[in-house]
Amino acid sequence: MTKVVLLFVVFIVAVQAKKKLSQDEIKQINQNCLKSSEMDSGIIKNIVSYDTFPKPSDKYTKYLECMYVKQGYLDEDGLISYETIEDFILDFYDFDTVKSAIEPCIVLQEGKSGGERAYNAAKCLIRNLESLEKRQEKEHKDITGKLA
Numbered sequence: 781m782t783k784v785v786l787l788f789v790v791f792i793v794a795v796q797a798k799k800k801l802s803q804d805e806i807k808q809i810n811q812n813c814l815k816s817s818e819m820d821s822g823i824i825k826n827i828v829s830y831d832t833f834p835k836p837s838d839k840y841t842k843y844l845e846c847m848y849v850k851q852g853y854l855d856e857d858g859l860i861s862y863e864t865i866e867d868f869i870l871d872f873y874d875f876d877t878v879k880s881a882i883e884p885c886i887v888l889q890e891g892k893s894g895g896e897r898a899y900n901a902a903k904c905l906i907r908n909l910e911s912l913e914k915r916q917e918k919e920h921k922d923i924t925g926k927l928a
Contacts, residue, residue, distance in 0.1 A: 781909065807891035809850050810844070813843050813846035813850070816842070816846055817839050817846055817875055818839050819840060821841075823840070826844075833902075833903065840895075841891075841895030841896050842872075842895050844895050844898040845895030848860075851864075853865055853896070853898070853901075854898060859889050859894075859897065860898065861904060862882055862885065862886050862901075866879075869905075877912050878910055880908065882905065883907055885901055885904035885908065901907045902906075
């Protein structure tokens with residue numbers, strides 16, 4: 781789960797869309813989104829420290845919406861751009877894993893705002909990636925157990 785949560789943090793903080801931003805630009809975007817949403821930066825830091833996914837709140841969904849818009853993960857209509865998300869996640873997982881994780885989420889454009897849709901998309905992707913990782917670990921253990 782740590783890999784998935786770390787991916788989520790990188791996903792909301794690092795820009796991987798068309799143009800790769802510098803660390804300073806990423807920090808500035810993050811600071812702007814924290815400020816405009818009035819989000820507590822400690823909650824974002826806790827995602828990695830405590831391996832947890834925050835509960836939805838107005839501030840958190842506003843923060844996510846800001847980050848997703850600036851990264852190109854949320855289009856001008858407020859819908860999730862799964863193609864852009866897929867491009868980013870492919871830096872961390874193989875193609876089949878990414879497709880398996882994203883496909884069930886694509887139909888989920890649920891939420892009253894872009895921030896709610898961003899939250900639901902992230903939650904769906906994280907849940908699917910965790911499940912796929914556990915299945916792959918079990919299959920690996922089964923294979924190595926038979927070889928021993």
